[in-house]
Amino acid sequence: MKKIASFMSAMLFLASSGDAFDALSFERKLDDLVQKEHEGAYYFEKLGFDGTWIPTILVFGYPNNAGACDSILKAASLENPTLSFRCRAAN
Structure with missing residues (x-):
């Protein structure tokens, strides 16, 4: 459950960083997070x-x-x- 909560927090942070939602920027940030934290x-x-x-x-x-x-x-x-x-x- 803690993994889910920390992941959701990361998603909220990624989605809210910046003035307007930029799907490409969000995708890059998500890919960076996945590469660093979630191998496999x-x-x-x-x-x-x-x-x-x-x-x-x-x-x-x-x-x-x-x-x-x-x-x-x-x-x-x-x-x-x-x-x-x-x-x-x-x-």
Whole structure:
């Protein structure tokens, strides 16, 4: 639970640093955090309507992060069969 709280605090800090929300800046800061703190993490991504992959969930803290992300992918695909999802190593 402490990991989740510290991660959420980091997300709030990353999202609130700056006057206006800048998605590209946020993504860079998130990537920096992942590279430094969460080795072996995975992104669960959704294919956007514009054809780009959108990181939706950062999966970390499991003995097998790839397996946990795959479980999310299977559930999301069952619930949303018309959308495309994938898991991608974050670092």
